Amino acid sequence: MKGKLLIAAALALLVAGAGAAWGAFAPLQGASRDALFEIPKGTWERRMAGDKAEILPDTITLVLGVNDVLLLRNSDTVPQIFGPVLIMPGQDFRLPFEQAGEHPFACTAHASGQMTVVVEPTPQAGWQRLQWRLKTLFREAPWRN
Secondary structure (H helix, E strand, O other): HHHHHHHHHHHHHHHHHHHHHHHHHHHOOOOOOOOOOOOOHHHHHHHHOOOOOOOOOEEEEEEEEOOOEEEEEOOOOEEEOOEEEOOOOEEEEEEEOOOOEEEEEEOOOOOOOOOEEEOOOOOOHHHHHHHHHHHHHHHHHHHHH
């Protein structure tokens, strides 16, 4: 019995180690590099009525090589301004990022009129990539909602 438990424990450690190695060195890929944020219908009306509810986050975080294209969809019935761009109703606007950094933009979908896009560098293979995968996993975990 002790021998079987020892073998099972060793096998579990081997599987866990292989999973960690995969997480540390596997390439970063996704179905799309777009990070979609939608301005819902009625946003302008809510703003004009004095509603201070945040429609979009104040800060959007992107990662180079993973989700480094900001996709704004204007589902509202009026144009919205994002930076120097006028996004018409029903229109999408894609903004790709090629450098890490913090990028402030004017944004009419926000009560403050401002939104910041933080672009993080691509996580390097090894410990940095494993940490990034774990952080992302726990940030998107269903029990956090």
